[in-house]
Amino acid sequence: MISSLRLRAAIVSVALLAGFLLLWHLGTQGTAPTANLDPEYARLMGATAVEGKSAFPGPAEVLGKFWWHLSHAFYDNGPNDKGLGIQLIFSLARVLGGFGLAVAVALPLGFLIGMSPLMHRALDPFFQVLKPISPLAWMPLALYTIKDSATSAIFVIFICSLWPMLLNTAFGVAAVRKEWLNVARTLEVGPFRKAFRVILPAAAPTILTGMRISIGIAWLVIVAAEMLVGGTGIGYFVWNEWNNLSITNVINAILVIGLVGMVLDLILARLVKLVTYPE
């Protein structure tokens, strides 16, 4: 029954995709070429204006370009034109940098807050104010104070991926079952041992869920941040192709961003599964 459900779901997925592609194809058919145009003038104009080609690319064009990007993923034509693969590496490095920093700060701080109701109460208002701030709102401030665009991008990722992890860690640590802590106390376990052997495993699923939310946010933020500061990365690629009004490449970049985001999410989902325990 399960396998047949899976099969049916797959069929529906494929049918939806096919329908979408067909609609897309039909919607971008374009109009008839502009009649009696001076050929000299036509030579100076784009295909959209002269041949009545749709300004929006069709699925065949996009997929063709996608194949081209896959087969030319690592070319390097100077500082402003690199293959999609290289751009992705730059973006991932930034995301991991900012995310790593956020982990380094959020875990100890989250533990502290989770274990101390006083600190929790005291710091909570700050979190509530800082949490909803849009990543791009931090950008001018970061550029102004850090005075380096590469570090600013990492800082923005750090600051945005910090909150879900911090709050989840604090929540996970605070929610460790009282019985387990009492058992630890009865056995006279030292504070470090208690933190690593009792609280950490107990709170791990919540902490990792926080991380999973954070990496999703970090990946959302990087595109916007790179569009703003430019230079390298998948966000810069989107901006550069937008500059060229190349919707084909922008759609390609969107696809790639989605796929990479999905992979990152899957990795953390797998990690969450690893540390989950039956109660």
Added chain:
Amino acid sequence: MAMFDDAFDPGSRLTRCSCGKHASQTAHDAEAAGQRASAAADEDSRYGRIIDQAVMRALFPDDTTRRNFLKTVGASTALAAVSQFFPLAAAKEAFAAGTIGPLEKKDVKIGFIPITCATPIIMAQPMGFYSKYGLNAEVIKTAGWAIIRDKAMNKEYDAAHMLSPMPLAISLGVGSNPVPWTMPAIENINGQAITLAMKHKDRRDPKDWKGFKLAVPFDYSMHNYLLRYFLAEHGIDPDKDVQIRAVPPPEMVANLRADNIDGFLAPDPVNQRAVYDGVGFIHILSKEIWDGHPCCAFSASREFVTQNPNTFQALLRSIVDATAYATKAENRKEIAAAIAPANYLNQPVTVVEQVLTGTFADGLGNIRKVPDRIGFEPFPWQSMAVWILTQMRRWGQLKEDINYGSVATQVYLAVDANRAMREAGLTPPNESFKKHVIMGKEFDPGKPREYIDSFAIKRS
């Protein structure tokens, strides 16, 4: 008043030949030949004199005022007084060496915005003008004017492509922290256009434009000042009758297509791209507003200039060489092919080519031939800076009157450009202030306040 006149001579003639030094053109030509021969010999003292005089003129742009001042205090007193607040000695020293000394810095980063105005800065990389002077230059594409300003101020870039009003705004602290900034060379003149959406093709009279939403690339841009000037001359108040918003050039065509704006005064290739995609038509070229107006600039912080004088000279000469190359019409197609790829402008070659060669489709079915649609002239006329400052004051960006001439001289490095142009085999002008004519109205850089007062539509 000419560059090589003795500005410290109260009795110098005010009627003159083309350079202003001689009573007649024949006398001028005769001496020019002799001067070229002896130029190498007394270059040092000559450049020294030029610097003194450029400063003197900047402080007293008006001939009569300067003469009266000199008559009263005497030339040497005046020079001493001027040295008090302008580091003449340092300027001369940095300038004295005929050849460029060892470079303080070989790896330089130069930021640019992907528009044709940046042509000299960009092409100097693929076409080897930087490497000719031993520079290992990287030209980095940047997303917008505010970012290029911040990155240049953060020293991520050693030099940057900016809009010609930006160095003035940065130096004055308008719209950012004040940092002494310099503009040793203009990149291009003309080369902008007013593009309107296709639906407005029958509304060519600006008087019908009330309620339009128009875009310019940046608040501190020639585009903004030219558009405002153009509208105001047609009786449209740019603050009340229309809406002018700053939109980054890449977003302009998309916004025009989406009907978010009615038109824009923008740098190329944006205008030509709108035509190419059948979204808009070119209403007028900016040269029809002010023929020869400056647009973008090559700029660096004063700190970079003083700390790396040799690197700065090498950079400036690369740019001026590139500009000299770009001036020639026969090179334009080659340049278009060099700067169109994704690493630089990222535009179809035919779009860039139409902009640079001046043979272009106007979007209404006509092919226009305007060879000087865009020009490349590096000389930073200080009078242009004064004009820009008067417009900043006119539209309320500057809250009070300043010494327009002296700010212009400190930011627009006419002396350095003059020298670099000579080295590149160009003929720099003999003066750094001149009168400009904008839409038939004369602008006298010696009378900035009177000029502002002469407008009916203004904010100050």
